[in-house]
Amino acid sequence: MTTVLVVDDEAPILRALSITLSARDYTVVTAATGAEGLAAMAKARPAVVVLDLGLPDMDGVDVIRGIRGWSAVPIIVLSAREQEQQKVAALDAGADDYVTKPFGMHELLARLRAAVRRSAPAEEQEPVVRTASFVVDLAAKQVNLLDEQRVRLTPTEWQIIETLARHAGRLVTAKHLLHEVWGPSYGTETNYLRVYMAQLRRKLEPDPSRPVSLLTEPGMGYRLVVE
Amino acid sequence: MTTVLVVDDEAPILRALSITLSARDYTVVTAATGAEGLAAMAKARPAVVVLDLGLPDMDGVDVIRGIRGWSAVPIIVLSAREQEQQKVAALDAGADDYVTKPFGMHELLARLRAAVRRSAPAEEQEPVVRTASFVVDLAAKQVNLLDEQRVRLTPTEWQIIETLARHAGRLVTAKHLLHEVWGPSYGTETNYLRVYMAQLRRKLEPDPSRPVSLLTEPGMGYRLVVE
DNA sequence: AGGGTTCTTGACGTCGCCTTGACGCCGCGG
DNA sequence: CCGCGGCGTCAAGGCGACGTCAAGAACCCT
Numbered sequence: 001m002t003t004v005l006v007v008d009d010e011a012p013i014l015r016a017l018s019i020t021l022s023a024r025d026y027t028v029v030t031a032a033t034g035a036e037g038l039a040a041m042a043k044a045r046p047a048v049v050v051l052d053l054g055l056p057d058m059d060g061v062d063v064i065r066g067i068r069g070w071s072a073v074p075i076i077v078l079s080a081r082e083q084e085q086q087k088v089a090a091l092d093a094g095a096d097d098y099v100t101k102p103f104g105m106h107e108l109l110a111r112l113r114a115a116v117r118r119s120a121p122a123e124e125q126e127p128v129v130r131t132a133s134f135v136v137d138l139a140a141k142q143v144n145l146l147d148e149q150r151v152r153l154t155p156t157e158w159q160i161i162e163t164l165a166r167h168a169g170r171l172v173t174a175k176h177l178l179h180e181v182w183g184p185s186y187g188t189e190t191n192y193l194r195v196y197m198a199q200l201r202r203k204l205e206p207d208p209s210r211p212v213s214l215l216t217e218p219g220m221g222y223r224l225v226v227e
Numbered sequence: 228m229t230t231v232l233v234v235d236d237e238a239p240i241l242r243a244l245s246i247t248l249s250a251r252d253y254t255v256v257t258a259a260t261g262a263e264g265l266a267a268m269a270k271a272r273p274a275v276v277v278l279d280l281g282l283p284d285m286d287g288v289d290v291i292r293g294i295r296g297w298s299a300v301p302i303i304v305l306s307a308r309e310q311e312q313q314k315v316a317a318l319d320a321g322a323d324d325y326v327t328k329p330f331g332m333h334e335l336l337a338r339l340r341a342a343v344r345r346s347a348p349a350e351e352q353e354p355v356v357r358t359a360s361f362v363v364d365l366a367a368k369q370v371n372l373l374d375e376q377r378v379r380l381t382p383t384e385w386q387i388i389e390t391l392a393r394h395a396g397r398l399v400t401a402k403h404l405l406h407e408v409w410g411p412s413y414g415t416e417t418n419y420l421r422v423y424m425a426q427l428r429r430k431l432e433p434d435p436s437r438p439v440s441l442l443t444e445p446g447m448g449y450r451l452v453v454e
Numbered sequence: 455a456g457g458g459t460t461c462t463t464g465a466c467g468t469c470g471c472c473t474t475g476a477c478g479c480c481g482c483g484g
Numbered sequence: 485c486c487g488c489g490g491c492g493t494c495a496a497g498g499c500g501a502c503g504t505c506a507a508g509a510a511c512c513c514t
Contacts, residue, residue, distance in 0.1 A: 066513085091337035096345060097324060098338075104311040110318040111325075118323065118345065141398035141447065150414040154471060156444035192473080198492060209492090218481090218490075363503070381460055419462080421502060436503090445470070 002116060003027040003056035007037035007063070009056050010079065017050065026091035032208055046073060048115050050108075052091060053079040060136050061093045068094035074115035078103070080111075129165040129227055131213035134204045136165040143204065151203050156181060160196055164224035173221040197222060229343060230254040232273035234264035234290070235305065244277065247332055254405065261285035265293050269366040273300065275342050277335075280306040288320045295321035295395070297354045297365035301342035305330070308310055356392040358412050358440035358453055361431045363392040370431065378430050383408060391441075391451035400448040424449060 004026045008014050014030050021028045029044040031037040034055045043047070049067065053060030064075060077090045080101045087098045096118075097111050126139035134151070135144045143151045143161060155162065159181045164172055174193055178186040186192075197216070200210040214222045231253045235241050241257050248255045256271040258264040261282045268276070276294065280287030293337040304317045307328045313347055314325045323345075324338050354365040361378070362371045370378045370388060380388065386408045391399055401420055405413040413419075424443070442450045 052496095067384075087331075087334050088337040091334075091341045094344075096341060104314075107311050107314050107318075107325075110315040114318045114323060117321075120258050140396055141444075142396075142450075156449065156472070193477095194491060195473085195493085197495095216491075383461070416462095417501080418464090421504085422462085425505095426504060443502070 001027050002027060002048070003044055003046040004048075004112070005029045005031065005037065005040055005044060005047065005049045007031045007034070007040075007055070008052035009033065010052070012077075013052070016105075020109070024109065030060050034060070034063040034066075037063055041067055041071065041073075047119070048112060049073055049075045050112070051075055051077050051095075053077055053081065053086065061089050061098065064090060064093040064095050071121075074119050076108075076111055076115055078108075121188060127165075127222070129226060131224065133206050133213055136161055138162065138165060145204070153200075153203070157200055157203075158197060160193075161200065164222060168226045171217055171221055171223050175221075177221065193222070200208045228252070228254050229275070230256060230271055230273040231275050231277060231339070232258065232264065232267055232271060233259045233277045234258045234261070234267075234282070235277075235279035236281070237279070240305075243332075244259075247336070251336065255392070260292040261287070261293075264290055265328065268300075269299070269368075272366070274346070275339060276300055276302045277339070278302055278322075279440065280304055280308065280313065284352055286381045288316050291317060291320040291322050292365070296389070299346070301333075301346050303338055303342055320428050334390055354367075356395045356451070356453060358451060359438055360433050363388055363451075364387060365392060372431070384423060384430075387420075388427065388451075391449060395451050398444055398448050398450045402448075420449070 002025075004021055006017050006021075006028060006111055008017070008070060009028075009032050011032075014032070018028045018030060029040050029046060031040045031107060034057050037051065037055075040046075046107055051060060053061060055063065058076065060079070063136055064077070068075065074096045075094065076097045076099060077087075077095045078101060079086065079090075082100060090098055099108060099111060126137075129136040130140065134223060135146070138145070141158060141162075143153060143158075145151060160177065163177055163180045164170065173205075174190045175187045177193060178189060182189070198208075198215060201211050201214050205211050205214060213225050217223055229252075231248055233248075234256060234257075235243050235244070236259050241259070245257060256267050256273060261284050264276075264278065264282075266274075267417060275278050278287060278290060279418060282290065283392065286302065288308070291304075294300065298373060301323045302321065303324045303326060304314075304322045305326055305328060306317075309327060317325055323342055326338060335444045356363040356365070358387045360373060362373070364371070368385065368389075370380060372378060372387075387404065390404055390407045401417045402414045404420060405416060409416070410420065424441060425435075428441050432438045433439060440452050442452055444450055
């Protein structure tokens with residue numbers, strides 16, 4: 001879940017933001033001073049920071065610089081000051097946005113969404129699972145052999161490989177596999193699995209009779225061995 | 228050199244921005260309508276867009292969507308409207324920032340700098356997708372064969388190619404394709420897709436009966452193979 | 455209003471996927 | 485030593501998905 005760090009010395013605003021953001025399913029971390037804010041920044045690793053410039057202990061612009069020294073997290077500045085020069089200083093110090101009090105809550109939420117959305121692409125990547133003989137690309141829904149050659153999989157085959165890959169290295173029980181691929185009403189039809197595991201090994205293993213990546217754990221289930 | 232596209236129908240503002248930005252060593256491209264703006268967008272490839280919402284020919288939010296369809300360029304919205312709902316709509320449509328008229332020029336410049344600074348590291352993904360037999364130019368909304376010969380596509384054909392190209396290399400499910408092209412109420416009409424995929428292959432594949440770029444993943448969807 | 459293009463819809467043949475059953479191998483325990 | 489259960493292999497049949505074609509409806513531009 002997305003974590004928001006709110007730095008503000010006014011208790012009513014802090015409380016209002018906490019309640020509203022929590023209701024929107026954000027995780028909220030608060031701080032009342034610049035020093036607290038910088039400490040919370042390091043500890044909580046928020047996805048976005050809401051920062052009031054009017055802090056008691058230090059200049060807001062210095063807080064921005066303190067964060068920008070080591071993090072690229074989006075910073076939305078909140079301030080009662082209307083002076084343009086203040087806005088320019090904050091933005092040039094590395095803030096992403098500047099909202100003047102009093103502000104509409106919906107607007108702030110929208111700017112928050114915009115800030116998070118902008119920084120999202122970096123962490124959008126679905127994992128790629130590599131085994132001794134093939135590579136599973138979960139985002140592309142595709143499996144390649146080590147020589148980059150594409151392997152054609154049927155929908156059922158893919159769902160099995162996907163389920164195994166999402167639990168890469170760990171044991172997946174036959175029942176869990178059946179639930180995931182055929183639906184909750186299946187659980188004992190292990191013969192389905194035997195047929196499809198054989199097909200997958202034929203397509204993906206160098207020596208299908210001696211599997212190294214798609215292992216059977218007798219009496220329990222199957223395991224995808226990584227690296 | 229950083230290029231800025233300014234879309235606004237009021238001549239005085241257009242002139243003021245042009246002069247100020249040019250003096251700051253930005254290259255300025257202007258447009259007075261939404262349609263002009265989208266065209267200039269494709270042609271000039273600006274690093275940032277300043278967009279007035281009050282355009283004569285189309286809703287500003289639609290302009291934002293038109294740009295976001297294929298480009299991640301920062302968009303700063305300029306508007307006389309104070310309504311919070313308008314801001315929320317613009318930001319959620321994909322705008323990066325929202326400045327209310329009348330605005331201070333220094334503030335706008337600072338927000339411009341902030342927008343450019345943010346996108347600087349992430350940029351440089353050409354909105355052009357190349358396959359083994361044709362090239363999709365998302366900005367120009369056109370498809371060329373390898374010999375530069377242009378291919379005429381119907382609106383529906385283009386929307387399908389665009390959707391596939393935006394997920395180049397990745398599998399796109401039939402349902403997603405139907406939602407994207409025909410609307411959310413469609414999801415099972417896979418026969419539409421079969422007809423149009425056949426037409427596209429006839430226009431774009433060297434051997435339509437043996438496609439190499441527009442692949443069918445049986446039971447799952449379609450995939451545009453790149454490079 | 456008319457001609458041309460585009461979209462929708464139906465029919466039909468083919469192919470491949472899923473299911474299912476039969477059979478053999480192996481290990482374990484009686 | 486033999487029976488049994490779990491596992492791997494193979495093949496056949498049914499059926500749904502896919503590609504193709506064509507005709508009618510809807511739309512657009514002039």
